[in-house]
Amino acid sequence: MASQNPAEEENSKRNWSLQDFEIGKPLGRGKFGRVYVAREVKSKFVVALKVIFKEQIDKYRINHQLRREMEIQTSLRHPNILRLYGWFHDTERVFLILEYAHKGELYKEMRKKGHFTEKQAATYILSLTKALAYCHEKHVIHRDIKPENLLLDHEGRLKIGDFGWSVQSKSKRHTMCGTLDYLAPEMVENKAHDYAVDNWTLGILCYEFLFGAPPFEAESQADTFKRIMKVDLSFPSNPSISLDAKSLISRLLVKDSSRRLSLQKIMEHPWIIKNADLTGTY
Numbered sequence: 636m637a638s639q640n641p642a643e644e645e646n647s648k649r650n651w652s653l654q655d656f657e658i659g660k661p662l663g664r665g666k667f668g669r670v671y672v673a674r675e676v677k678s679k680f681v682v683a684l685k686v687i688f689k690e691q692i693d694k695y696r697i698n699h700q701l702r703r704e705m706e707i708q709t710s711l712r713h714p715n716i717l718r719l720y721g722w723f724h725d726t727e728r729v730f731l732i733l734e735y736a737h738k739g740e741l742y743k744e745m746r747k748k749g750h751f752t753e754k755q756a757a758t759y760i761l762s763l764t765k766a767l768a769y770c771h772e773k774h775v776i777h778r779d780i781k782p783e784n785l786l787l788d789h790e791g792r793l794k795i796g797d798f799g800w801s802v803q804s805k806s807k808r809h810t811m812c813g814t815l816d817y818l819a820p821e822m823v824e825n826k827a828h829d830y831a832v833d834n835w836t837l838g839i840l841c842y843e844f845l846f847g848a849p850p851f852e853a854e855s856q857a858d859t860f861k862r863i864m865k866v867d868l869s870f871p872s873n874p875s876i877s878l879d880a881k882s883l884i885s886r887l888l889v890k891d892s893s894r895r896l897s898l899q900k901i902m903e904h905p906w907i908i909k910n911a912d913l914t915g916t917y
């Protein structure tokens with residue numbers, strides 16, 4: 636793949652090893668491993684180094700899926716998708732060299748504030764819509780988008796940081812552990828799903844950004860399942876949100892996947908036009 640600049644050229648050719656990095660503090664931990672801040676010794680370039688143990692890859696049998704996701708992620712170049720610069724491994728671990736998102740996890744920001752303003756929510760939804768339009772162009776779907784997989788860069792701009800987790804979500808999806816909150820009806824019924832599942836998820840996220848919780852949250856998975864299948868959508872009166880916001884959410888949380896608002900139409904929706912801070916989305 637022709638790279639944009641010599642550094643990229645250098646990057647994509649090199650065989651990296653642990654000696655090339657100074658490891659900093661741990662940033663977080665997922666099911667398969669941990670992420671650390673790290674600095675490439677020569678260039679002083681700061682990255683996030685995700686460490687996945689091979690025994691975990693074998694145990695959860697995600698080897699081929701992880702490879703495919705890494706191929707995809709390396710090929711994706713979009714300002715709202717976290718870069719995977721490269722990877723290397725030693726006897727017991729695989730290391731992913733990821734873009735560093737300086738302001739961390741979006742959901743922690745949301746928990747801290749309770750919920751986002753309509754301007755903030757619209758800016759994040761527009762960033763996600765553009766990133767998804769780019770993914771769909773490259774025939775990549777189901778990015779397993781939920782707040783825990785969204786990061787913020789040094790300017791507070793949204794980055795989808797979940798490539799490895801859509802592997803996890805694929806296996807998780809089959810075992811249906813974890814939350815159903817973000818899954819479209821056709822996903823929850825384990826039917827064949829297409830690109831439109833991501834449009835549904837945008838509706839879920841838009842609701843959650845504005846109210847601080849997803850629309851079909853319930854005590855049990857069974858109840859969440861029922862609420863999703865019924866599209867049991869209601870808007871609390873507090874915080875009160877604009878009719879435009881309700882209109883967009885209602886045009887995405889539609890059971891018939893062919894009738895959900897397209898990504899293009901989301902970008903042109905009055906609520907987005909009125910509220911999204913266009914610079915915030917590059």
Ligand SMILES: CCc1cccc(CC)c1NC(=O)n1cc2c(c1)/C(=N\C(=O)c1ccc(N3CCN(C)CC3)cc1)N=N2
Nearest residue numbers: 662663664665669670683734735736737738739740784796
């Ligand atoms: C293994 C961890 C994990 C599990 C599941 C899913 C994901 C993707 C989001 C990840 N993370 C992942 O892959 N990540 C790739 C990453 C990455 C995580 C990251 N940054 C941070 O995690 C982070 C966290 C807190 C932070 N501070 C918090 C306190 N503030 C005052 C200052 C800023 C600053 C940065 N940069 N690239």
